[in-house]
Amino acid sequence: xxxxxxxxxxxxxxxxxxxxxxxxxxxxxxxxxxxxxxxxxxxxxxxxxxxxxxxxxxxxxxxxxxxxxxxxxxxxxxxxxxxxxxxxxxxxxxxxxxxxxxxxxxxxxxxxxxxx
Amino acid sequence: xxxxxxxxxxxxxxxxxxxxxxxxxxxxxxxxxxxxxxxxxxxxxxxxxxxxxxxxxxxxxxxxxxxxxxxxxxxxxxxxxxxxxxxxxxxxxxxxxxxxxxxxxxxxxxxxxxxxxxxxxxxxxxxxxxxxxxxxxxxxxxxxxxxxxxxxxxxxxxxxxxxxxxxxxxxxxxxxxxxxxxxxxxxxxxxxxxxxxxxxxxxxxxxxxxxxxxxxxxxxxxxxxxxxxxxxxxxxxxxxxxxxxxxxxxxxxxxxxxxxxxxxxxxxxxxxxxxxxxxxxxxxxxxxxxxxxxxxxxxxxxxxxxxxxxxxxxxxxxxxxxxxxxxxxxxxxxxxxxxx
Numbered sequence: 001x002x003x004x005x006x007x008x009x010x011x012x013x014x015x016x017x018x019x020x021x022x023x024x025x026x027x028x029x030x031x032x033x034x035x036x037x038x039x040x041x042x043x044x045x046x047x048x049x050x051x052x053x054x055x056x057x058x059x060x061x062x063x064x065x066x067x068x069x070x071x072x073x074x075x076x077x078x079x080x081x082x083x084x085x086x087x088x089x090x091x092x093x094x095x096x097x098x099x100x101x102x103x104x105x106x107x108x109x110x111x112x113x114x115x116x
Numbered sequence: 117x118x119x120x121x122x123x124x125x126x127x128x129x130x131x132x133x134x135x136x137x138x139x140x141x142x143x144x145x146x147x148x149x150x151x152x153x154x155x156x157x158x159x160x161x162x163x164x165x166x167x168x169x170x171x172x173x174x175x176x177x178x179x180x181x182x183x184x185x186x187x188x189x190x191x192x193x194x195x196x197x198x199x200x201x202x203x204x205x206x207x208x209x210x211x212x213x214x215x216x217x218x219x220x221x222x223x224x225x226x227x228x229x230x231x232x233x234x235x236x237x238x239x240x241x242x243x244x245x246x247x248x249x250x251x252x253x254x255x256x257x258x259x260x261x262x263x264x265x266x267x268x269x270x271x272x273x274x275x276x277x278x279x280x281x282x283x284x285x286x287x288x289x290x291x292x293x294x295x296x297x298x299x300x301x302x303x304x305x306x307x308x309x310x311x312x313x314x315x316x317x318x319x320x321x322x323x324x325x326x327x328x329x330x331x332x333x334x335x336x337x338x339x340x341x342x343x344x345x346x347x348x349x350x351x352x353x354x355x356x357x358x359x360x361x362x363x364x365x366x367x368x369x370x371x372x373x374x375x376x377x378x379x380x381x382x383x384x385x386x387x388x389x390x391x392x393x394x395x396x397x398x399x400x401x402x403x404x405x406x407x408x409x410x411x412x413x414x415x416x417x418x419x420x421x422x423x424x425x426x427x428x429x430x431x432x433x434x435x436x437x438x439x440x441x442x443x444x445x446x447x448x449x450x451x452x453x454x455x456x
C-alpha cells in the first residue's frame with residue numbers, strides 16, 4: 001500500500017514536471033518583457049504563484065538566450081555585478097505565437113473538461 | 117561566507133570551462149541575494165545551520181552543474197528499442213544456454229560442485245562475467261557509435277511504408293516455417309538412419325576403440341519417434357496452417373515421448389564401452405571415462421531442455437484449446453477453420 005502511494009506520488013511529480021516545463025518557458029518569456037536579473041525574476045514569478053528554483057531558472061535563461069529569445073548584459077547594481085535579461089525582438093514574436101498556441105490549448109482543454 | 121565559496125567552487129568544478137566564470141558569478145549573486153534577504157528579515161547574520169539550509173535548497177553541486185550541461189544520452193530514444201532488442205537476443209542466445217549448463221553441472225555433477233563451490237559466484241562465474249562485459253560492452257559501444265553518426269544517416273528519414281514487412285497472419289502457422297522445418301526434419305531422420313552405416317565417419321578415430329553400450333541399441337528406432345511426430349505436424353500444417361492447436365499439441369507429444377526415452381536412456385550409464393573384450397591402455401581408459409561423463413552431462417542437459425520445452429508447449433496447447441473453446445462458445449467462424 002505504502003509502495004503504491006509512493007509510486008502514485010512519483011508518477012504525479014513526473015507528470016507535474018512535464019506539465020510545468022512548457023508553461024515555465026512561456027512564463028519566463030512573458031515576465032521578461034520587463035528587464036530582470038535572475039533573482040528578481042525568480043521573486044516576481046514566485047510572487048505571482050509560479051515558484052521556480054535557481055537550478056531550473058538559470059540553465060533555462062541560458063538556453064533561451066542561446067536560442068536568441070533573450071538578450072542579456074552584465075551591469076552593476078547595489079555594488080554587485082548582475083546579469084540583466086530581457087526579451088529580444090525574436091523572443092517577442094515567439095512569445096506571441098506561444099501565447100496564441102496556449103490560448104488554443106487552454107480553450108480546447110476547457111471544452112474537453114466541460115464535456116467530461 | 118566561506119561555506120558559500122566552497123559550494124560555488126564545488127559547482128565550478130563540474131561546469132564547462134568556458135562558462136564557469138559566467139555561471140558562478142550569476143549563481144553566486146543569486147545565493148548572496150537570498151542570504152541577504154533572510155538576514156534582513158531576521159535582523160542578524162545567518163548562522164551556519166541556516167546557511168547550510170540555503171545551500172541544500174539550491175541542490176548538490178553536481179546536480180546544479182548538471183543542469184547547465186546539454187542533455188546527453190549514450191544511446192538515444194530512437195536507437196534504444198533496437199539496442200534493447202539486440203541485448204535480449206544476446207542474453208537469450210548466450211546467457212540462457214550458459215546458465216542451463218551451469219545449473220546442470222552444479223546440481224548433477226558432484227565433482228564439478230566440489231571444484232566450484234556454489235556460492236563463489238564471482239570466482240566460479242569468472243568466465244561468464246568476463247564474457248558478459250565484453251559482449252554487452254561491444255554491443256553498447258557499437259550502438260553508441262551508431263548514435264553519434266545516425267544524425268547523418270538518411271535511412272530513418274528516407275523510408276517507404278510500402279517496404280515494411282507483410283502482416284504476419286495471427287492465427288496461422290507460417291507455411292514457410294513448416295516447409296523449412298519439414299526439410300530439416302527429413303534431413304535429421306535420414307542422418308539418424310544412416311548412423312549404423314557411417315558410424316565410423318561420425319565417431320572418427322574413437323570408432324575403433326569404443327562402441328555404444330548394446331543396451332542402447334533397443335532405443336535406436338524409438339529415438340526416431342519425436343522427430344517423426346514433428347515431421348508429421350509440419351507436413352499437416354503446410355496444408356492446414358490454421359491448425360495452430362495441432363502444432364502445439366504435436367510438439368507437446370513429441371516432448372513427452374522424447375522425455376520418456378531420455379529418462380530411460382539416462383539409466384544406461386556407461387553409454388560407451390570398449391569395442392573389444394581386452395583391456396584398454398591407460399590413455400584410452402581415461403578418454404572413455406571422460407567421454408562417458410560428457411554423454412551423461414549431455415543427456416541431463418537434453419532432459420532439462422525437453423522439460424523447459426514441454427512446459428512452454430503445454431502452455432501453448434492449453435492456450436490454443438481455450439481459444440478454440442471460447443470461439444465455439446461465441447459461435448465465431450474460427451472453430452470451423454481450426455478443425456476443417
